[in-house]
Amino acid sequence: MAKIGVFFGTDTGNTRKIAKQIKKQFDDDLMAKPLNVNRTEVADFMSYDFLILGTPTLGDGLLPGLSADAENESWEEFLPKLEDQSFDGKTIAIFGLGDQVTYPLEFVNAIYFLHEFFEERGATLVGQWPTAGYGFEESMAVVDDNFLGLALDLDNESALTEERLSGWLKSISDDFGLPL
Template identity: 70%
Template sequence: MAKVGVFFGSNTGNTRKVAKFIKRGFDDELMAKPVNVNRVEVEDFAQYDFLILGTPTLGSGELPGLSSDCEAESWEEFLPKIEHLDFSGKTVALFALGDQVGYPDEFVDAMIEIYDFVEERGATIVGAWPTDGYDFESSESVVDDKFVGLVLDQDNQSHLTEQRLATWLKQIAEDFSLPL
């Protein structure tokens, strides 16, 4: 079985594309195929000690889900299904997509909801990312002057995505004690 589970929520498919890019950075023995949270069973999610969780931010800083006009269920509906899980002993890395120009006041705010959720349940969270190189007004996902996970802006900085991902993957591979 793979050691790292990759799970994402998505509305337009951009987060899925990033999850697939992350997967390409590791071999099949280390990392499982990325799965949309609207297609995963709780038992399958819970089996991993290392998790990479990704989300877009919708509307005014919301997690994707039916109340944010997604066509299918997503993180909003999945988190209540796993609220009973103990994340002690699990290491979690987060990534988020957002639009710093269109939504500068709630840039990638949805990521903090997943961060808070897993942290409250005992997870060790790795992969904090610098805010340098972004131009936004505020983000709830900034803790101790860093984003709580990798931040990508496919709308305005897609030319930086590949390098940011490569750097972050090296960082979390060390945190997960896995070869890249």
């Protein structure tokens, strides 16, 4: 079985694309095929000690899900299934997509919601990313000038995605045992 699980929520498919870009860099022994949380069983999710989680931020800073007008169930519906699980001993890194121009007051807020959920359940969270170079006004996902995970803006800064993703994967490589 692969060592690292990659799970994502999505609405437009962009978060899925990033998850697939991450997977493309690693073999099947190291990293499993990315799975949408709306097609994931709790036992499969919990079978990994290392998790990379992806999410877009929808509307006014919401996790994707039906109440955020997503077309399908997503993180909003999956997280309640995990409420009674312990994440002690699990290492989690989060990446999030947002639009810092159209939504400058809640850019990548969904990273915060995932971070808080898993931190409250004992996970070790890694992968903070500097806010330098971004043009948003506010984000719940910022602590001490760092995002709580990798922030990507495919709408306005898609040219920076590959560089940011590569740098972020290098930054979590020791925590995940990645060969970078």
